[in-house]
Amino acid sequence: MSDSSFILTLTSAPLPGIIAAVGTTIAELDGNIIETNQHWDRGTDRFFLRVAFVGPARLTGQAVEQALGPAVARFGLEFRIADASHRPCIVAMVSKFDHALLHLLYQIRVGWLQAEVTAIVSNHEEARTIAEAAGIRFVHLPITPATKPAQEAALLALLDETGAEAVILARYMQVLSDDLSRKLSGRVINIHHSFLPAFKGAKPYHQAYERGVKQIGATAHYVTGDLDEGPIIEQDVARVSHADTAEDLVAIGRDIESRVLARAVKLHLERRVMLSGSRTVIFGK
Known part of the structure; x- marks a missing residue:
């Protein structure tokens, strides 16, 4: 043995x-x-x-x-x-942008990430083909302001059913309610397409373009009730120039987002992240 x-x-x-x-x-x-x-x-x-x-x-x-x-x-x-031999179960959530999800699935397939994706959840149908190709259960949970409480209740039921230990927001473009954020405290990781605390909220790359920044980045953080303010797990940046358009920044950012999210998930699943108030202690390998 x-x-x-x-x-x-x-x-x-x-x-x-x-x-x-x-x-x-x-x-x-x-x-x-x-x-x-x-x-x-x-x-x-x-x-x-x-x-x-x-x-x-x-x-x-x-x-x-x-x-x-x-x-x-x-x-x-x-x-x-x-x-340490336990293979954690996770649920991945995505909207229409699938690059971070695809990178996550690849890193799991090649063994760099030790995890089992028990379900892919989306408020759109586009990710169904990805889930089916990977042999992963797909759960379509459309959402409107009126249906948000029921949608989040369905998500909680799914987590209970699958025994998922973490929820990965791989460019899931919906804001979780304060109540759900509290219930899942320390279990939900989001990738934000900006080097926080700069350019919070919607269209951060376009905000960065308008400011003429020379670096753009991405931030993986735990979700809290305060939008884009949760404890930061991982970040990275890339150089850009005045010649890059806003669309160029979006394209460059896709690569950063994918890598940063995967690294953050790995750190979390290997229990290398410890919370210290609004900050994190990261024990890297």
């Missing part, structure tokens, strides 16, 4: 001895640490730790939780333990 593998993430006050206590506990379980990252955020005075480790095949997450009990009580740890 193969070894068991886990990812432990925790936060606490920045007290001495936490890493030693966690490491000792893992060793006593016959575990072996393969990666560790830590950060003391002095602004919030919180300590963040991510530990990836392997152990005997018989080791369970419940056993790890029980073994950590004394350290939890001593340091006031808030922690999560995840099975």
